Every structure is written in structure tokens, then in C-alpha cells.
Amino acid sequence: MRKLLLGISTLLLLMTACKSGKYADLGDGIYADIQTNKGDIVVKLHKEATPVTVANFVSLAEGNNPFVSEEFKDKKYYDGLTFHRIIKDFMSQGGDPTGTGSGSPGYKFKDEFVDTLQHNKKGILSMANSGPKTNGSQFFITHKETPWLNGKHTVFGEVVKGIEVVDSIAAVKTGSGDKPVEPVTMNKVEIIRNGKDAKKFDAIKVMQDYFKEEEEVIAAMKKMKEDFAFEIAEQLEKAETLESGLKVLKLNDANGQQPQMGQQVLVNYAGYFTDGNLFDSNIEEVAAKYGQLNPGRRDQGGYRPFPMVYGPEAKLIPGFREGLQTMKVGDKVRLFIPPHLGYGDNDYGPIPGGSTLVFDLEITGIAE
Structure with missing residues (x-):
């Protein structure tokens, strides 16, 4: 009987060894x-x-x-x-x-x-x-x-x-x-x-x-957007109102080169809703800050100043086009674009109809 038990124990040991050995x-x-x-x-x-x-x-x-x-x-x-x-x-x-x-x-x-x-x-x-x-x-x-x-x-x-x-x-x-x-x-x-x-x-x-860290990131992001929305609301009252209804706030007056009508200028932009949410930007740091950095866009050179026509012929929404024409090279402005100078009452991609849009623009140079 003792030999039988010993034999069974040895067999079980061998079976265990074989099992662990499958991945050894x-x-x-x-x-x-x-x-x-x-x-x-x-x-x-x-x-x-x-x-x-x-x-x-x-x-x-x-x-x-x-x-x-x-x-x-x-x-x-x-x-x-x-x-x-x-x-x-x-x-x-x-x-x-x-x-x-x-x-x-x-x-x-x-x-x-x-x-x-x-x-x-x-x-x-x-x-x-x-x-x-x-x-x-x-x-x-x-x-x-x-x-x-x-x-x-x-x-x-x-x-x-x-x-x-x-x-x-x-x-x-x-x-x-x-x-x-x-x-x-x-x-x-x-x-x-x-x-x-x-x-x-x-x-x-x-x-x-990971999820704890994500909660902290989400909370910090929420506060950042709320603070920015408050800033937007305050600045909306201070911005210069043009005849069209466009509001312009000068963030940096560089006194740089004056672009000529029809020239292409290089532009950095960031577009926001009035609640502080970003909907698009060609500035990598801004996209990353809002958790919207797109690696594919980055790899294709999508985060760089874009060439845009300076003048009334530019194929841009009216408020953006008009705001751009108030700028010189090196200037930074914040535009407050009402719906009739933006996308109107119709939805456009991520932009709901009737939205007032906030754009930060910078002309970095003249396109060659």
C-alpha cells in the first residue's frame, strides 16, 4: 500500500512538472x-x-x-x-x-x-x-x-x-x-x-x-475649461465690436509687416466654444493641453502654421476672414464670432448650429 501511495505521489509530481514545463x-x-x-x-x-x-x-x-x-x-x-x-x-x-x-x-x-x-x-x-x-x-x-x-x-x-x-x-x-x-x-x-x-x-x-489618474486629469481639465469660459465671458465685454458684429481683442500688437491683399499669410489658430471647449487647432501644444492631440495629424505635418489668403477672397468663414485682415505679422488676436459670421444656424461637423465661436489667431509670417 505504501509503495502504491508513493507511486501515485511520484506520478502527480511528474504530471505537475510536465504542466509547468509547457512554458518553461x-x-x-x-x-x-x-x-x-x-x-x-x-x-x-x-x-x-x-x-x-x-x-x-x-x-x-x-x-x-x-x-x-x-x-x-x-x-x-x-x-x-x-x-x-x-x-x-x-x-x-x-x-x-x-x-x-x-x-x-x-x-x-x-x-x-x-x-x-x-x-x-x-x-x-x-x-x-x-x-x-x-x-x-x-x-x-x-x-x-x-x-x-x-x-x-x-x-x-x-x-x-x-x-x-x-x-x-x-x-x-x-x-x-x-x-x-x-x-x-x-x-x-x-x-x-x-x-x-x-x-x-x-x-x-x-x-x-490609471483610472484614478484619469479622474484627476478629467477634474483638472474641467476646471481649466471653466476658468477659460469665465475669462471669455469677461473679455467679450471688453473686446472691440466692429460694424459687422465681430468682436476683436488684441492679445499681442507686434507692429510687424503689413500683409498685402491677396498674399498668403501663415496662421496659427485655435477654435473654442464659449464654454471653454476646444474644437480644433493647428497648434500641437494646444491640442495636447486639451487632450486632443492626433498622432496621425502630427505625423502628416498637420500641426504647423497654415497658409491662408489675406483679403476678402479668402475661403474662410466671414468672421475669421474679417478678423484676419485686422492683423499684421506677429500679431495675436482673440475673435468672438457670432453665428451669422460663422456657420449660421446649421450644424457643421462638431460645431452645433447657432454657436458663437472664439478663435485665437497669430500670423507667424508671409508664405513664400
């Missing part, structure tokens, strides 16, 4: 084993470079993320979900509980762009999103290098085992909306922690710290 050759770090009906894909997660994104993925996979909607509480979020969108020679996208591309865990979080992490090969793990700071649970794995996604989607891992499974998934037959005809299912997503640092990584604390 991966090296230190945090990994995810995405176990699909096509095979397993093991990805290494970049916890040092993208801690919030990794903490999000890990906590969703382990089912202990405290910020998810009630329906997802205490559930291993990814288990049973599908790769709902597969485009051969591009990427496989999954992680949406609705399987439509519009689902989320019930919150959004920031981007973590890192210059050394690029969409530069097959097997890159990256976050899907609908624009800046809209990350949730959806992710994708690349089939090849996709450099146009750099600075738009957060790279937070890469495939270290199972690249042939990535190829297999990429080759499935798809139908409408690039949805696989036969579901490609993530049966289970298992998180592996190898080494002391990986075991110390507290995904929940990272998420809690």
Missing part, C-alpha cells in the same frame, strides 16, 4: 496562450513599455477586471469569443463579446505608443480602436508588416509560438464584413507569468492607478 522555454516575462480551435498562439506581452494595455488584457483574460460592465464581472472575458474579422495578408481581429466590431468591456483607455514597438512584421499583437483613446478589449494579430498603423494602434505584444496558427487563421474563408464563414474561436486565453518580475506584476493595481 519561453523565458522570463508575461505571456498569453490564446488557445483557439485552430491551435494555440503564444504571445509575449510588453508589460514594461505598455503597462496599462497589458494590465487591461491580463485582467480581462483572468476575469478579475473591476471596471468591466456588470455582465462581464468575475468572468474570463476572452474565453469563448471569436476572431470576428479576418483580412488575409492584413490581420485577424478578435476580443469583441458581440462579434460585430462594436462591442466593449464597458470602458475606454488611453493609447501607449512606443517608438521601438512597431507593426513591422507578422505576429504583432496590437489594440483595435475607433480613434485616439478608445481602446477596450478588441485586439488584432498582424499577418505581415503594417507600418501605416504605427502611432494609431498600441502594439503590446508579439507571437513567440504558433505563428503557423496565425497563418492558418489568416487563410480561413470569410464572408460579409470579413467575418469567417466558420467561427474561429478562442476557447481559452491563459496568462503565464515566468520569473519574479512577471509574478509581481499587479494588473488590477495598474488599472486602478
